[in-house]
Amino acid sequence: DTGVSQDPRHKITKRGQNVTFRCDPISEHNRLYWYRQTLGQGPEFLTYFQNEAQLEKSRLLSDRFSAERPKGSFSTLEIQRTEQGDSAMYLCASSLRSGGVDTQYFGPGTRLTVL
Amino acid sequence: GENVEQHPSTLSVQEGDSAVIKCTYSDSASNYFPWYKQELGKRPQLIIDIRSNVGEKKDQRIAVTLNKTAKHFSLHITETQPEDSAVYFCAATNYGQNFVFGPGTRLSVLP
Numbered sequence: 001d002t003g004v005s006q007d008p009r010h011k012i013t014k015r016g017q018n019v020t021f022r023c024d025p026i027s028e029h030n031r032l033y034w035y036r037q038t039l040g041q042g043p044e045f046l047t048y049f050q051n052e053a054q055l056e057k058s059r060l061l062s063d064r065f066s067a068e069r070p071k072g073s074f075s076t077l078e079i080q081r082t083e084q085g086d087s088a089m090y091l092c093a094s095s096l097r098s099g100g101v102d103t104q105y106f107g108p109g110t111r112l113t114v115l
Numbered sequence: 116g117e118n119v120e121q122h123p124s125t126l127s128v129q130e131g132d133s134a135v136i137k138c139t140y141s142d143s144a145s146n147y148f149p150w151y152k153q154e155l156g157k158r159p160q161l162i163i164d165i166r167s168n169v170g171e172k173k174d175q176r177i178a179v180t181l182n183k184t185a186k187h188f189s190l191h192i193t194e195t196q197p198e199d200s201a202v203y204f205c206a207a208t209n210y211g212q213n214f215v216f217g218p219g220t221r222l223s224v225l226p
Contacts, residue, residue: 031211033214035216040219041218041219042121042204042206042216042217042218042219043159043204043214043216044216045213045214045215045216048211048212048213055212056212056213058213091158091159095211097211099166100166100210101146101147101164101166101210101211102147102208102210102211103149103164104149104161104214105161106151106158106159106160107158108157108158109158
């Protein structure tokens with residue numbers, strides 16, 4: 001499968017625990033995005049990378065959230081001291097700029113449940 | 116920042132009829148407008164997109180139109196089929212920065 005992959009697909013954790021998710025983009029894609037999606041809503045932008053540089057982070061994003069893309073390939077999203085409100089689907093997408101646009105392809109998501 | 120509105124939130128059509136979903140955006144610098152289809156429990160899938168230098172694009176039964184002056188774009192699905200039933204999201208971005216998605220339209224195609 002040469003698409004975007006995410007791991008794990010599901011994560012159940014207790015409030016206050018830390019969790020880390022991984023995203024592997026399509027290999028030649030230099031941009032990687034993280035989104036959060038709750039039921040009945042569209043994906044909400046969290047942050048994005050161009051290669052290893054984190055270029056933008058949502059102003060709505062809590063300091064408990066951090067993301068890395070150390071070698072410009074896979075990325076990790078960590079949530080510290082999880083809260084019940086963090087329960088959501090976390091989507092990763094990657095893109096390659098072509099003709100001045102970035103066509104995004106999404107991964108299957110990691111569904112987080114915080115008890 | 117960019118704000119994207121989408122209407123209607125739900126849409127039911129008879130099989131074979133057309134469906135139209137409309138989105139408006141606020142940032143005149145936005146230059147790329149993709150549409151995604153998301154089936155229950157699955158990832159969003161890109162179905163069509165349009166760049167700001169184009170007014171209309173068509174791919175078989177799906178078309179997208181863009182009015183830059185009014186800052187709105189629409190998805191048109193003709194000859195709808197039951198498998199078109201899903202949630203559709205529009206999005207807008209300025210050169211790949213901070214994609215902003217609309218809240219979605221749940222389309223139901225009734226047999």
